[in-house]
Amino acid sequence: MDLTRRACLGGLGAALGASVLPDQTRAQVKPLPGLPSTMIWSVGDDDGPRFKEAQAIADALTKMHGTRIRLQPAERAFGRMEQLKERQVTHGWLGTEVFFAAEGLNSYIAPTWGPQDLRCIGGRMSSMSIVASRASGIKALADLKGKRYAIVPTNAATNIKAEAILDAAGITAKDMTLVTFPNNAEAFAALLAGTVDAAAAATQATSARVFDSQPDEVQWIELPANNRDLWSKIQRTLPLALPFTEDQGAAISKDAPMALMGYRDPVVTVYADANDLDVHAVTKAIVENYELYGSMMPILSRWEMPRPAGFPTAVPFHDGAIKLYKEKNVWTADHQRWQDAILKRQGLLRQGWAEMMTKDPAAKDADADKLRDLWMPRRAEILKSL
Numbered sequence: 164m165d166l167t168r169r170a171c172l173g174g175l176g177a178a179l180g181a182s183v184l185p186d187q188t189r190a191q192v193k194p195l196p197g198l199p200s201t202m203i204w205s206v207g208d209d210d211g212p213r214f215k216e217a218q219a220i221a222d223a224l225t226k227m228h229g230t231r232i233r234l235q236p237a238e239r240a241f242g243r244m245e246q247l248k249e250r251q252v253t254h255g256w257l258g259t260e261v262f263f264a265a266e267g268l269n270s271y272i273a274p275t276w277g278p279q280d281l282r283c284i285g286g287r288m289s290s291m292s293i294v295a296s297r298a299s300g301i302k303a304l305a306d307l308k309g310k311r312y313a314i315v316p317t318n319a320a321t322n323i324k325a326e327a328i329l330d331a332a333g334i335t336a337k338d339m340t341l342v343t344f345p346n347n348a349e350a351f352a353a354l355l356a357g358t359v360d361a362a363a364a365a366t367q368a369t370s371a372r373v374f375d376s377q378p379d380e381v382q383w384i385e386l387p388a389n390n391r392d393l394w395s396k397i398q399r400t401l402p403l404a405l406p407f408t409e410d411q412g413a414a415i416s417k418d419a420p421m422a423l424m425g426y427r428d429p430v431v432t433v434y435a436d437a438n439d440l441d442v443h444a445v446t447k448a449i450v451e452n453y454e455l456y457g458s459m460m461p462i463l464s465r466w467e468m469p470r471p472a473g474f475p476t477a478v479p480f481h482d483g484a485i486k487l488y489k490e491k492n493v494w495t496a497d498h499q500r501w502q503d504a505i506l507k508r509q510g511l512l513r514q515g516w517a518e519m520m521t522k523d524p525a526a527k528d529a530d531a532d533k534l535r536d537l538w539m540p541r542r543a544e545i546l547k548s549l
Contacts, residue, residue: 192229197444201231205252206429208238211369212462213429216287217256219463223455224448240320241270247432248279254445256429259320262403262477265509267516267542269319272535274527277516278509280435282481284446285471286427287462290409291324291365293384294374299360304332304384312339313350313362321347324401324424325363328386331396347371355380366412366423367462378414385422402505403427403477411461427476435481442483450487469493474501478509508549515545 204221207213214236221232235252237243240260247255248264255261263269267278295301299310307329314322329335342359344350347370353359355377361384364371374381386393388406397404407425410417431449433442450468457463465471472480472488479502480488488494519526519541526537 191226193227195228195230195444195448197440198224198228198230198448199253199441199445200229201233202254202445203233203235203252205235205237205243205246205255205257207236207243207256207258209234209236212367212460213256213258216429216460216462219456219459220449220452220466223452227452227455228448230448244271247434248276253433254284255432257432257477258428258430259323259403259426259477261430261432263319263323265478265512267512267538268323272538273531274520274529274534277520278512280509280513281478282433282435282437282442282484283427283476283478284431284433284442284481284484285449285466286430286473286476287465287471288407288425288473289365289367289428290407290412290421290423290425291321291363292386292421292423293325293328293361294354294364294371294414295361295382295384296354296357296359297380297382298357301361301384302382304328304334307332307334307361308338310339310360311342311358313342313344313353313359315344315347315350317345318347321363321365324404324426327397327401327404328363328424330400331393348373364413365428366409366415366421368413371413374414381414383415383421383423386424387422397424402508403475405475427473430477432478433481437481437483439481439483439486442481443486444483446484446487450491472498474498475505479505504549508546511545511549512542515541 204217206217214234217234221234224230225232235246237246240258243255243257244260244264246252261281264271264276264279265281271277293307301307301310344353347364347368350359350362351364351370351373354362355373386406388394394406403426405425407423408420409415409423410420415421449466450471453467457467468491472493485494516538519537523537526534529537
């Protein structure tokens, strides 16, 4: 892979290094002890909002501290995770793929993968839910029964969240008519056209912005925080989820916020063996330079302290990040209890995988389907023991 082909990403974009900054800007550079002189961040494709978000933050760090940051786009989630695993990048700006990789799910049930020992620096809140056409009459999860539900099989990140919501509400695939689409854009177009009644969607997804053209034609299904039974069931299945009041996104505004499923995406991710001093310095740079980038895009306001230090997230925090958050007095006893619990959970998953691969003769030469059949019951037993 050619990591040098994006030496410049537009103007004073994120790929600019201190050596190419104007003389006046170079004079203002403030070295930050421990901050790597160069970094490569794996991000979404360069037309997406996550790329622009990372670019704004990287540009601020370059201007303030002179570190060279190159953004390495990868359209596929698995590709971003693979770049991090192969150490082709220093940091991953990852979505739900980091949860799949840490927990040994989906594409990561493979001999060269299994649960990964990952850590995060911090993350930004995102949200999703089920969106329905107003013509369908769907206002609550129970109303989905008997309706036409759009599904995009390749969208594993959205599907796992939607499944947690539906399972918690006691709704199965048999309760709805499933209509399959190759991508979100076609699914959402069908929703607006009235050929399906509902679909799962992330509020910040580019494809969901089509709802902005007809906001009165769609209705987000709300998941109120005071529905404790629902949320208890959701979080048992999907521990990275939490109630969240969304006030920006497709067909959502500050005047009409929605109570939806929250989760952190992107999550700035490293492996557990990342250098503590490096991680501390990178976390410090992102946190302390917020004023340089926070107003560049509405979503960037969610990087203001203490929000990036919030939990739950898909993986535990790295010790270097924890040190910074303690210095900022935002690391609490509740943080530590959550940290200890997820370290135990994911540590047991890695141990269980290693034991399966070394002690189960059937696992060594298993194909993907067979390995899944061996691993998923074992994984369920491990989680049941917690």
